[in-house]
Amino acid sequence: MPEGLRIYAVGDIHGCAARLDVLHGLMAEDAAKAPERRKVIVYLGDYVDRGPDSRGVIERLLGPPPFAAETVHLAGNHEALMLAALDDPGDLRAGALWQMNGGGAALASWGVDPEAPQERWAEAIPPAHLAWLRGLARSVRFGGYVFAHAGVRPGVPLARQDPEDLIWIREPFLSSTADHGAVVVHGHTPGREVVLRRNRIGLDTGAVFGGKLTCAVLWAGRLRLLQA
Template structure:
């Protein structure tokens, strides 16, 4: 019989962008799929901006993590980084607002970034840039293929597209990322990575990649359609 660790699953969830209803339904799907087995949820960042309920998403994730801190991993995305930068100066705030920040302010009933509750800001500041489970490297945007994983720059982890997206170089881990929305609404699996930003905020699905002990790439996917009831 396989041991408990062999039965454990990891669920990685792509860019949420304020789509609270889809997030709640997808987390419920993951929990149902895991059943009584060991499981971990890894959220890849970009919880805020553009979509209708950034505040609700943050509150949902904070509450989820409070009850299961070891099983709930929330990573920082570039949109969280934009908000944190906005707290430092007016020019940075304008950049954040032009990248979807107005929707976040509306969800908080706030006039500017400094009106967002400090516990939420503190939580955003605490978010790590990556999670490494020795088979997979979970990160928001990706990695620079010319740098070892332990020498990656913060900007690349949060923002990179090329040359990462075109590279088939294997860096010792299978890379799990979001950040670049897929117009097909379906995850993209490559030899060295999987992209699970399936464009929930653009009316497409919110996706979770399911991983188990049988190999580094995902074994399958779960998704929630915004129009499904």
């Protein structure tokens, strides 16, 4: 990382608002002791679905950060599934696909009966929440790290990555040993532990499946893990 910059990268939240509150507290404690002048929180996407409080997660992320920091909110594939169902209520296949991937829990957090007609789903979701979801970025780079929800396609320059790969890819990215031009910090593929490899850092530790919610703190040439 450039001198004076400290990054906090948060893995997949999936409606675990209470766990996010705990992690935010740990991040604030770390930031209070950190000498870097510039601090940035990068959220890696998948804020909604499966967990109990998708609405609460978005409300927290729309509010002020847990300490004085810039924030970057990246899109995940679950936000894409949600918007596909809400933006075209006549596409029943998109609605069913979202429901199969935990969309019912997300709808319930906004007080929507998942059995209600699909054209009624978006009515209960605040316009500010939908606008925020539509404005999510696909990737961001700081120093020698690039951040994306799912990863990158090996062999494709970072500036020419397919936006769909950035939120959906697993293989051949996960098994690749290639130098991607930067260390890729990502979520999307859950595991019991953080994945630390020469070319990537995987931060989805399955919070919604009973695992931990993870934040990687990156500064200079160092890394620290915070977990709730």
